[in-house]
Amino acid sequence: xxxxxxxxxxxxxxxxxxxxxxxxxxxxxxxxxxxxxxxxxxxxxxxxxxxxxxxxxxxxxxxxxxxxxxxxxxxxxxxxxxxxxxxxxxxxxxxxxxxxxxxxxxxxxxxxxxxxxxxxxxxxxxxxxxxxxxxxxxxxxxxxxxxxxxxxxxxxxxxxxxxxxxxxxxxxxxxxxxxxxxxxxxxxxxxxxxxxxxxxxxxxxxxxxxxxxxxxxxxxxxxxxxxxxxxxxxxxxxxxxxxxxxxxxxxxxxxxxxxxxxxxxxxxxxxxxxxxxxxxxxxxxxxxxxxxxxxxxxxxxxxxxxxxxxxxxxxxxxxxxxxxxxxxxxxxxxxxxxxxxxxxxxxxxxxxxxxxxxxxxxxxxxxxxxxxxxxxxxxxxxxxxx
Numbered sequence: 001x002x003x004x005x006x007x008x009x010x011x012x013x014x015x016x017x018x019x020x021x022x023x024x025x026x027x028x029x030x031x032x033x034x035x036x037x038x039x040x041x042x043x044x045x046x047x048x049x050x051x052x053x054x055x056x057x058x059x060x061x062x063x064x065x066x067x068x069x070x071x072x073x074x075x076x077x078x079x080x081x082x083x084x085x086x087x088x089x090x091x092x093x094x095x096x097x098x099x100x101x102x103x104x105x106x107x108x109x110x111x112x113x114x115x116x117x118x119x120x121x122x123x124x125x126x127x128x129x130x131x132x133x134x135x136x137x138x139x140x141x142x143x144x145x146x147x148x149x150x151x152x153x154x155x156x157x158x159x160x161x162x163x164x165x166x167x168x169x170x171x172x173x174x175x176x177x178x179x180x181x182x183x184x185x186x187x188x189x190x191x192x193x194x195x196x197x198x199x200x201x202x203x204x205x206x207x208x209x210x211x212x213x214x215x216x217x218x219x220x221x222x223x224x225x226x227x228x229x230x231x232x233x234x235x236x237x238x239x240x241x242x243x244x245x246x247x248x249x250x251x252x253x254x255x256x257x258x259x260x261x262x263x264x265x266x267x268x269x270x271x272x273x274x275x276x277x278x279x280x281x282x283x284x285x286x287x288x289x290x291x292x293x294x295x296x297x298x299x300x301x302x303x304x305x306x307x308x309x310x311x312x313x314x315x316x317x318x319x320x321x322x323x324x325x326x327x328x329x330x331x332x333x334x335x336x337x338x339x340x341x342x343x344x345x346x347x348x349x350x351x352x353x354x355x356x357x358x359x360x361x362x363x364x365x366x367x368x369x370x371x372x373x374x375x376x377x378x379x380x381x382x383x384x385x386x
Contacts (some may be wrong), residue, residue, distance in 0.1 A: 002343055005034040006336050009081045009105075011065045011096050012088035014040035014050035018184060019073040019110060020087045020340030023137075024054075026328035027085075031335035036079055037072060039065040042092075065096050073103040079106060082339065083133075089187045094119040097134075101126045102106050108332070112368060113157050113361030115195050117386075120365040124288065124358045130356045133342065136356040136364075138209045140266055142327035144301040145287040147276050147354065148310040149270070150214050151291070151365060158272030164243065165269040166211040168203045173257035176232050188236050197368045198235025200226060202265075204255035205364045209356065210268055211253065212363060214279075217245040219367070219384050226375035229258045241371055244381070284323055294298050312351040331355050361384060 008027065013020020017078040020040070027033040037060035044063040051061030083106035086096050094114045097107050101123075113136055114120045117213050125147065140146060154159065168336055177185035187193040188202055195201050212218055224241035228234075229249035237258050243251035267280035275291040287299040312331040313323055313375035334355045341348040366386040374382045 002340070004081040005032060006339060007036045007080070008033050008108075009037035009039075009060075009068060009084050010035060010040050010377055011068075011084060011086045012041070012092070013038075013085075013258075014043075014046045015053060016041065016043075016046055016050075016183065017087065022325070022328060022333075023085055023108075025325050026054050027117070027332040027336075028330050029329035030333045030336070031326070032333055032340075036060060037062065037068060039063065039068045066099065069096070069099050069103050069105070072105075082343075083108060084267070086110060089193045091115050091193045094123065098126055098358065099122055101130050101132055104130070104132070106133045106335075107139065109361075110333065111136055111138055111209075111361070112201055112364050113358070114365060117362070117365040117369050120358070124362060127358050129351065133339050134333065134358050134361075135331060136358070136361045137328065137331055138206060138213075138356040138360060138364075139324065139328050139331065140210050140281065141354075141356055142205055142212050142311040142313060142330035143279075143281070143284050144306065144314045144322070144330075145208065145285060145299065146214060147313055148287050148299060148301075148306050149268075149279055150216065151307040151309050153214065153270060153272070154216055157274070158270070158276065159274040161215055161217060161245070161247060161249045161270060161272050163271040163276075164211055164215055164245065164249060164270075165218075166207045166251065167254040168256075168264075168266040169254070169259035169262040170199075170203060170257045170264060171260045172263040173199075173230065173233075173237050174260040176230050179232065189233055189237075191234055194235060195368065196235075196372050197226075197286055198228075198233070199237050199255050199257045200239050200371050201235075201259065203254065204239065205367060206266060207255050207268075208367045209360055209364060210266065211243070211251065213356075213360075214268055214311040215245070215249075215270055217247055218251060218363070219243050220246050221381050221384055222370060222374055223381045224371045224374035236375070239371070239375065241374065242381075251291045255328075266381070281324070284327075285318075285321060309351055309354055 041047040085108040221244040226236040226239040
């Protein structure tokens with residue numbers, strides 16, 4: 001039995017990137033993972049400087065991810081990496097993920113999982129062939145009270161689900177930041193690097209994912225409207241969709257990056273026969289449950305009355321705020337516990353397996369392609385095709 005930290009390599013996420021540092025905060029939080037190698041930027045100078053600043057062995061600081069994967073695969077078993085974390089722009093997700101799986105490495109990958117739905121399906125086939133594990137970092141599923149909401153709905157506490165509202169307003173793209181040298185805006189609004197969707201691909205996928213995750217339902221039809229509000233932008237920066245779910249429930253999804261003054265207020269409300277529940281990231285430790293025939297209830301993270309899934313993903317006693325970084329860390333911890341169990345021939349616990357993977361990735365890519373197609377169509381409703 002192996003009892004050690006998992007060895008990890010990172011592709012992307014150098015000192016000039018935002019999300020790479022978030023990943024490093026997350027996987028370091030539980031001391032389950034050690035970063036030992038990396039191709040941290042497409043720019044060789046930044047890649048090398050970033051590796052040195054993270055105190056990587058200089059022999060394992062790479063400027064080409066293909067070279068890295070080849071060399072890491074050739075190392076002795078007690079030295080080589082166990083998994084790769086891919087934190088690059090969308091157009092550099094698929095190829096390194098496929099190569100990593102080919103070399104026998106598990107994969108962590110930023111959302112959306114690939115550049116197209118077809119690529120996501122190919123990745124699923126490759127993953128099935130290898131038997132390896134894949135984590136898709138849909139961060140909001142890592143919050144304890146999101147997991148509490150899921151378990152309450154799964155157990156039928158609110159009866160049959162009837163209505164779902166999910167929204168993700170941001171305001172950071174209210175001006176043409178991509179013309180001002182903002183690196184994040186530049187690639188996220190560029191169809192060659194981001195894909196066919198802007199706001200809907202970037203944050204609409206989060207809203208879609210949390211709606212399906214919390215409810216346990218799947219979207220079967222949608223009716224969408226996508227907008228480019230800021231003059232000169234190439235991809236949608238605003239949009240909304242009516243949704244139909246596979247149990248007959250209906251819903252509304254909104255994602256916008258031009259809501260001036262908003263930060264990252266992702267929020268979900270679900271209504272069933274007996275009542276409703278509400279969660280929002282800006283008060284992440286609270287789950288509000290509203291009843292048809294009695295006073296509303298407030299559930300709080302870190303308490304003794306929450307589900308095993310919520311308690312497993314809580315880190316502090318009630319009243320001590322946990323947020324985005326802890327939710328991100330929960331994904332890495334559950335993934336790491338699962339990978340280590342599989343390496344040791346053990347069955348992972350159900351709570352450990354509760355992290356987004358390739359199926360959520362395929363659903364997310366299908367959402368992007370369907371919502372864009374619906375936005376361009378004159379039909380009121382379009383089938384959700386996967």
